[in-house]
Amino acid sequence: MPPIVTCRGLSKTFGKGELAVHALRDADLDIMPGDIATLAGPSGSGKTTLLNMIGALDEPTSGEVSVDGQPLSGLSRSQLSDLRLSKIGFVFQSYNLIPVLSARENIEFVLQLQGVSAAERRDRAMNAIKEVGLSGMEDRRPGKMSGGQQQRVAVARALVSRPKIVLADEPTANLDSKNALELVDLMRNLNREHGTTFLIGTHDIRVMEHSMRHIEMVDGRIDSDARSSG
Amino acid sequence: MIDGLKTMLPLAWRNLWRNPRRTGITLIVVAIGLWSILFFNAFMTAWAKSSKETTLQLLLGSGQIHAEGFMDDPSIETLMDPPDQDLASALDAPAVADWTTRVVVPGVVQSEYKTLPATIVGVDPVAEARISSIPDRIAEGRYLSGSDDDSVVLGLHMVERLKTGLGRRVILMSQNAEGAMSEQSFDVVGIYDADKATEDLYVFTGRAASQRFLGLEGEIAQVVFVLQEDTALEDAVAALADAAPALDVRGWKELNLFLASMDSYMGVFVQVWLGIVFSLMAIGIVNTQLMAVFERTQEFGLLRALGMKPRRVLFMVTIENALLIGTGVLLGMVLAAVTIWSLSDGIDFSAFARAMEMVQTGEIIYLDFEPGAFILFPGLIWLLGILVTLWPARRASRCRPVEAMRRET
Ligand SMILES: Nc1ncnc2c1ncn2[C@@H]1O[C@H](COP(=O)(O)OP(=O)(O)OP(=O)(O)O)[C@@H](O)[C@H]1O
Numbered sequence: 001m002p003p004i005v006t007c008r009g010l011s012k013t014f015g016k017g018e019l020a021v022h023a024l025r026d027a028d029l030d031i032m033p034g035d036i037a038t039l040a041g042p043s044g045s046g047k048t049t050l051l052n053m054i055g056a057l058d059e060p061t062s063g064e065v066s067v068d069g070q071p072l073s074g075l076s077r078s079q080l081s082d083l084r085l086s087k088i089g090f091v092f093q094s095y096n097l098i099p100v101l102s103a104r105e106n107i108e109f110v111l112q113l114q115g116v117s118a119a120e121r122r123d124r125a126m127n128a129i130k131e132v133g134l135s136g137m138e139d140r141r142p143g144k145m146s147g148g149q150q151q152r153v154a155v156a157r158a159l160v161s162r163p164k165i166v167l168a169d170e171p172t173a174n175l176d177s178k179n180a181l182e183l184v185d186l187m188r189n190l191n192r193e194h195g196t197t198f199l200i201g202t203h204d205i206r207v208m209e210h211s212m213r214h215i216e217m218v219d220g221r222i223d224s225d226a227r228s229s230g
Numbered sequence: 231m232i233d234g235l236k237t238m239l240p241l242a243w244r245n246l247w248r249n250p251r252r253t254g255i256t257l258i259v260v261a262i263g264l265w266s267i268l269f270f271n272a273f274m275t276a277w278a279k280s281s282k283e284t285t286l287q288l289l290l291g292s293g294q295i296h297a298e299g300f301m302d303d304p305s306i307e308t309l310m311d312p313p314d315q316d317l318a319s320a321l322d323a324p325a326v327a328d329w330t331t332r333v334v335v336p337g338v339v340q341s342e343y344k345t346l347p348a349t350i351v352g353v354d355p356v357a358e359a360r361i362s363s364i365p366d367r368i369a370e371g372r373y374l375s376g377s378d379d380d381s382v383v384l385g386l387h388m389v390e391r392l393k394t395g396l397g398r399r400v401i402l403m404s405q406n407a408e409g410a411m412s413e414q415s416f417d418v419v420g421i422y423d424a425d426k427a428t429e430d431l432y433v434f435t436g437r438a439a440s441q442r443f444l445g446l447e448g449e450i451a452q453v454v455f456v457l458q459e460d461t462a463l464e465d466a467v468a469a470l471a472d473a474a475p476a477l478d479v480r481g482w483k484e485l486n487l488f489l490a491s492m493d494s495y496m497g498v499f500v501q502v503w504l505g506i507v508f509s510l511m512a513i514g515i516v517n518t519q520l521m522a523v524f525e526r527t528q529e530f531g532l533l534r535a536l537g538m539k540p541r542r543v544l545f546m547v548t549i550e551n552a553l554l555i556g557t558g559v560l561l562g563m564v565l566a567a568v569t570i571w572s573l574s575d576g577i578d579f580s581a582f583a584r585a586m587e588m589v590q591t592g593e594i595i596y597l598d599f600e601p602g603a604f605i606l607f608p609g610l611i612w613l614l615g616i617l618v619t620l621w622p623a624r625r626a627s628r629c630r631p632v633e634a635m636r637r638e639t
């Protein structure tokens with residue numbers, strides 16, 4: 001099977017001259033379908049930067065990213081939007097739900113952007129809510145939910161559009177131990193049952209322990225890349 | 231797009247109330263701005279209408295008929311005969327509400343203290359009362375009792391300047407029909423109260439009395455007529471001109487050019503006011519909306535990260551702005567309607583009008599609820615408002631998707 005994500009010679013430099021920060025230096029990476037991979041490394045090693053490049057949120061200074069066989073360079077802002085919408089799910093550290101929408105509406109939102117019919121939207125959103133264990137909370141707004149619950153909604157939102165890969169940056173950083181473990185379990189189960197591919201940037205040992213593949217970054221480079229039985 | 235609108239409207243509406251303070255400020259700015267425009271427009275329209283009516287009612291009438299040449303050189307040489315059969319029947323047409331004739335000659339009025347230039351007007355008091363408001367504006371004494379009444383009614387200000395008063399006598403002087411000067415003393419029986427310019431100019435006496443004084447044999451200076459409907463002015467003037475081809479028939483618009491241009495001036499005033507108010511409004515709205523976009527950078531970044539296209543973000547923010555400004559516009563309309571209705575009993579301007587020496591302004595101004603203005607101005611403000619908020623909306627659509635990844639620290 002071809003990889004879902006390939007990065008070749010990926011570099012990202014912020015700023016210029018004396019102030020230039022080389023956040024990524026010549027990184028190569030393939031993510032295979034069904035992977036649940038963690039991206040670890042010291043603070044400032046380039047995890048977020050790499051995730052941003054893969055997620056088509058930011059442009060590399062040099063090198064190439066392809067998602068599902070599609071090279072990102074040369075795509076317009078609008079084409080990149082479409083690619084994110086159809087192929088990539090995001091889970092952010094700070095939940096990042098739309099505060100004025102209920103849990104279900106937040107999840108339906110991406111489906112609506114995809115042009116899915118109202119009836120199907122509702123079905124799929126309700127399913128996703130069940131899947132992340134939030135049945136009965138679908139009408140709550142983010143402000144009325146705990147951090148763990150909000151992060152589950154974010155996971156449901158990332159999954160409901162059936163993306164090729166879910167990118168998560170420090171998804172457990174704002175969660176307590178119990179909620180963090182539950183979230184890891186959730187991702188693990190989704191990976192097992194639906195083969196959802198995850199790439200998770202994290203410092204969290206609990207997350208790393210449950211991953212099948214462990215990528216270590218140092219100073220903008222991929223330092224090690226190891227598979228374990230999980 | 232329709233489906234998009236259906237789901238975006240509730241989202242936009244809820245977003246509006248996320249920052250009640252900012253929304254409130256924008257609503258107030260729009261509402262007060264629109265209110266001031268609608269109120270100013272109603273006030274100016276009412277004022278123009280009232281000025282026009284007051285001036286027409288004072289002496290002008292809907293129009294006047296003179297001998298050729300009188301308008302250029304009003305004197306004893308340019309008088310006319312009273313209306314003949316043809317003209318009289320044209321003046322009795324249904325479109326004409328009333329008419330009368332006057333003697334009008336330039337002259338001089340003299341008291342023990344002072345001699346002042348004046349226009350001597352000889353009137354038939356009964357007919358005059360149906361056409362002019364001056365018989366109703368007697369501040370002291372009485373109006374003339376008949377065409378033969380050889381006393382005078384003077385304006386308040388002229389009485390002050392002449393240092394004369396009721397029961398005193400003044401001397402009128404004017405060139406007579408023979409080309410010599412006539413001079414005669416008249417009893418002051420009444421003092422009228424109009425605007426200063428009128429008071430300083432016109433001295434009234436009986437029509438027949440003035441003809442005797444000037445040695446005339448029934449000649450008059452003018453026919454004044456009042457129409458049932460002002461909209462029929464052009465037609466009526468044409469019909470009268472047909473009936474009296476040798477005479478000079480003019481409607482009020484030709485007699486008082488200032489008054490005629492008043493309507494269009496009012497339109498310009500309102501437009502200038504609209505421009506000023508809208509500029510201030512635009513600055514306020516654009517500022518608050520730019521601030522809002524700045525605060526919501528991460529949120530717009532999130533929408534972009536989730537796959538919303540820039541165009542769609544622009545659309546969403548524009549819907550929000552349309553709702554916001556639309557709500558402010560509705561508020562402003564209600565506010566203006568309430569104000570106008572509550573003042574529809576009239577605003578008393580008598581003190582103000584006198585102090586400002588206004589051009590024969592009505593003393594009480596009646597505001598009218600004008601449906602056309604309540605469609606035009608709100609619509610204009612709404613559209614222009616949406617137009618200026620396209621700038622902040624474009625900013626929002628330009629938010630970079632990486633902003634979504636920004637950590638909250
Ligand atoms: N927008 C930016 N402008 C300038 N420098 C940046 C920017 N974003 C990241 N950097 C720098 O790039 C380097 C890599 O940052 P990045 O956020 O990718 O690290 P990270 O591994 O995610 O760190 P952490 O574990 O703290 O999240 C850091 O030195 C950071 O300061």
Ligand SMILES: [Mg+2]
Pocket residue numbers: 047048049169201
């Ligand atoms: Mg990071």
